[in-house]
Amino acid sequence: MGEIPFPRGVRDLMPNEAIARNEVMEKIEQVYRSFGFLPIYTPYMESLDVLKAKEVIGEENKLIFELKDQNNGLRYDHTVGLARYISMHNSMPLPFKRYAIGTVWRMDEPQRMRLREFAQADVDILGGDAIKANAEAIAAVCKAMDELGLDYTIRLNSRQTVDVFMERIGLKEQTQKIMRIMDKADKIGREGVSKELAAMGLKEDSIDQISAFVGVSGTNEERIKAINGMAGSEDACAEISGTLELLQKYAIKGKCIVDPSIVRGIDYYTGIVMETIDNTGVAGSTSICSGGRYDNLVSRFSESKLPGVGFSIGIDRVLDVMKFGDSKKRTYAKVFVAYIKEQNYNYALDVAMKLRSAGVEVDLNQASRNISNQLSYASSLGIPYSIVVGPKEQDAGKVKLRNMDTGDESEISVDEAIASISK
Amino acid sequence: MGEIPFPRGVRDLMPNEAIARNEVMEKIEQVYRSFGFLPIYTPYMESLDVLKAKEVIGEENKLIFELKDQNNGLRYDHTVGLARYISMHNSMPLPFKRYAIGTVWRMDEPQRMRLREFAQADVDILGGDAIKANAEAIAAVCKAMDELGLDYTIRLNSRQTVDVFMERIGLKEQTQKIMRIMDKADKIGREGVSKELAAMGLKEDSIDQISAFVGVSGTNEERIKAINGMAGSEDACAEISGTLELLQKYAIKGKCIVDPSIVRGIDYYTGIVMETIDNTGVAGSTSICSGGRYDNLVSRFSESKLPGVGFSIGIDRVLDVMKFGDSKKRTYAKVFVAYIKEQNYNYALDVAMKLRSAGVEVDLNQASRNISNQLSYASSLGIPYSIVVGPKEQDAGKVKLRNMDTGDESEISVDEAIASISK
Structure with missing residues (x-):
């Protein structure tokens, strides 16, 4: 039958790769269980109405794999299914801590570190004290990354400080787009950033203000103080510093840096947001673990307003960072x-x-x-x-x-x- | 947003159910590993050309979940992906023994014991001596069912004996349909079966011959002898008896019965076929584990003709048989x-x-x-x-x-x- 057709953006794994993948997933799962997270099972497919719930994921909804002849699509993350689940089965004792490890799909243009079918390992905490839950959830994913021997840096921010700041300078609508450009400073330089912002129609004055905002430097305390000065967002800054303080108690190996350029693509985040960079450089600037606080997600599906926080390890990216293809173990047989x-x-x-x-x-x-x-x-x-x-x-x-x-x-x-x- | 939309034929699992499911999957995986089966990873989505490869699955291809805007669909079993994989990566040492545990989809009408999204746990052996491989693969799934404490009966047959017999009596084309009707004897009685066969246009003489064929009784040896008498299919009968003989060495707990009414729906089987019935009656006559020998599947995708045999435990059916909803363990926390x-x-x-x-x-x-x-x-x-x-x-x-x-x-x-x- 000539060349065998194979979908774009997916991959086969050889036995040594599949064994390495199993080991990674088993290690992560063990850490999540050690933190008292519970498993639930939500389906791989969800109704399109749930997946596309207004304002839930913003632009990313163009990435949904839709099924033919069904008003359903494949899940693009584990969080939306969780919110739907909680709304349908609301008898959980709170806080509800759950983990989910499994495949999700995005119809993105395939490229390095960006597959269309990939696995994510999530922890979420619904309810509970925000700062404690933030730290517990971040610590769980970090401990899992520690267990895998990863060398990483956590870039932490609050979506709220950014939103307040951008509103202050009259650019709230364009926050996402602007932040994506700001985030490219490493690659295209400060000048490149300014050029792209100017191309968007931003005035020099605005560009300078934004540059100052994302360019805060010094210790995390100094950064938070500077951010608060520009955004005037006490609560959000208290969330960042409280979370950071607690995180020290967990003795995680990664370094935490407050970084106002982090906003995350998905629209449901309302509080702290995090991206994690692999220090070995294999993943480049692509995040290997990320997430944040979403305080309104559940309320999109039900009367209850249940604040939550969740983070997700990108298993396929981690596997690539760990160069799992070089793994020698080809069988479990002894x-x-x-x-x-x-x-x-x-x-x-x-x-x-x-x-x-x-x-x-x-x-x-x-x-x-x-x-x-x-x-x-x-x-x-x-x-x-x-x-x-x-x-x-x-x-x-x-x-x-x-x-x-x-x-x-x-x-x-x-x-x-x-x-x-x-x- | 009113009632929350939820796809048909899928289900959410509560933490106690998800933990029970994890335990079932972990136990099965441990047994498969103990038999020296290797994991590989094949994607959840495959090209429709692969999924619908001519004569591979016959009628069942109407059950494929197709993706919009892509010439791809969701896998309906683990076997077709394996055949495609082997054809693309043909450097495996043979025999190639692999296991696969994961979700598959069929757009069937949802009913009891028949979900649209469900997990299967497969073992396959490509290459090797047919009878040894048959017994090893059957033993692996049976040992896994033993480990789960299931009480089951194995119904074993050869597709070849049935095909030869049906050809002999001039009804080869209708084999599948006829066997499905014969298989309902328990439910609708002998008279009901005769009525349905007559409605198909079968003559009384043919109906009597088929009744005699599927009605063989006595010990397995006596059954095989009777089948051989009617079908004259020495090789196929030798495959059945050789497999049964070796299976005794494995000391599996389930009872094996030679049953000529077993043909399996999927068209790629060429040799022995098996269905496994839960003796507790929870699953009714629905098979909880099944599979068979497929000697031409790989050749549909490549030049090489690689005989194989594989069996699959239906995890969701097993969970239902085990009444996993009653499971008490709600968390891993100690x-x-x-x-x-x-x-x-x-x-x-x-x-x-x-x-x-x-x-x-x-x-x-x-x-x-x-x-x-x-x-x-x-x-x-x-x-x-x-x-x-x-x-x-x-x-x-x-x-x-x-x-x-x-x-x-x-x-x-x-x-x-x-x-x-x-x-």
Whole structure:
């Protein structure tokens, strides 16, 4: 059938990549569970009315994968489904802390670090004290990133300070667009930024004011003070500094920097917002973990107004940062059972099942080939041990255990082999 | 916004259900890994050309969820993606044993035990000796069902015997339809079956022959002999009996019955086919695990002809059979940290983080409420232990540990609390 058609913006993972992905997801999940987050399950598909709920996601709703013949689409994040869920099942004890790890879709133009199908690992806290919840949720994603050995910087801001400031200088409507340009300073330089802002029709005076706002420097305390001076947004600044203060108690490894250029694309955020940059540079300026406070999201679906905060680790980006394609582990099997003659197969199977019952992961040869080809197969998968059984071993009720790295062999009982492999 | 729109045929899971689901998936995955199956990742969406590849799935292709503005659809099983994957990345050492656990979609009419979005847990073996691979793959799904405590009966057949037999009596084209009717004997009785077959235009003679074929009785050996007598399909009968013989070595708990009425809906099967019935009756006659041998699937996408065999556990059906909604565990947290006064929060957080570092799952109060409401919350989630810290505990550097079941309390160090909770 010629070239095999394959969707744009998705990817296949080889066994070593899939194992690395499993390990990343398992580590993150363990951390989320250790923080007392509960799992819920919301479907991969939601009604378009929910996904496109007015003012929920703003411009991003053009990125929704819509299904044919159904008024449904694929979820673009885990948060909107959560808000819908809470509105439909409102008997949860509060605060409601949930985690969600799974695939979401955006019909974005595929590029480096931007797939159309990718996994996110979220924590959310609905209800509770805002600052405590902010810190707990940020700490959970950071602890997960620590567990993965990532080196990252947290860029923290409040959407509210930006909104108040932009309103003050009469540019509220264009906040998103302006901030996106400001955020490019690293790439296109200050001059480039000014040029693009001028192209939008901004006056020099406004450009200077914005530059001063996003250009605050010094310690986080100094930055917050400067931001407050320009925006006059006491509450929002108190949220930032309170969150930062608590975060120190969690002893997370990443560095936190107050950065007024952070606004996040999705429109439902109302308070603190965060983006996390990989310090190794692999992800460039693309955020590997982000989120923020959304205090009105649930109220779009129900009477209740339930403030929330949530952050999301971009699993596929993290995998790329960790260069998961180089990962060596290609199988979970710890031992490969080979047999010399066809009539030894039943004995080999007995041995394999005994090992499996003891919790050892076992692959068993099941193809007609000589012993050398059997061991080549085991070796190509990087299975650390092989067991060979032939007429001699079968008669003696023993096995020949071979360490595939060192080549050491010993003729022992199955129980001894289990002990040897398990240690 | 009035009633909240929700897609048909999908479901939300409450935390206790989501935890039960996680446990089921984790147990299955552990068994698959213990058999040496490798994970790969194939996307949730595939090209429609792949999903609808001629003769691959037959009638079921009307059940594909198609995406708008894309020539793509959502996967309806894990097998077609595997065949496409193998054709694109043909460097796998053979036999290639892979597992896949995840969501698939079918735009079927939703009903009991038939969702539109549901999870399947598959094993597949490409290459290798057919009978050994059949038994290994069936054993893997059965061991997983054993691990879940399911009580099941395996109904095994060969698609080939049926095809040969139907060809013999000149009804090959209608095999699928006829077998579906035959399969309803339990529900509508022999007379009902005859009536429906007559309505299809079948002659009494043919109906009698088919009745005799699917009505074979006795031991499995006797059944195979009778089937061979009617179909004259030596090879296919040898595949069934060889597979059954090996399966005994695996000591699986389910009973295997040779049942010529099993044909499976999907057209890509060529050899043995299997359906698994839940003996508790919850799932009725709906299969909870099924699959079979497909020797031509890969060749539809590439030059190579790679025989394969695969089986799939229907996770959502299994969850329903296990009555997972009754599951009591609502959180992973083992301890809830409460604090008496606001100024004890930092100490409570320290305690929580120490416990978490020691691998204990901890929820921490983060809402303004008195100690009694804090403990009610912990109790409503069924968290087994609480730790209460107040000025007294903070000054002494201790915690008050409470067993939420017995009410026993003790004032101890954090290390002692960790030891107590972990044992």
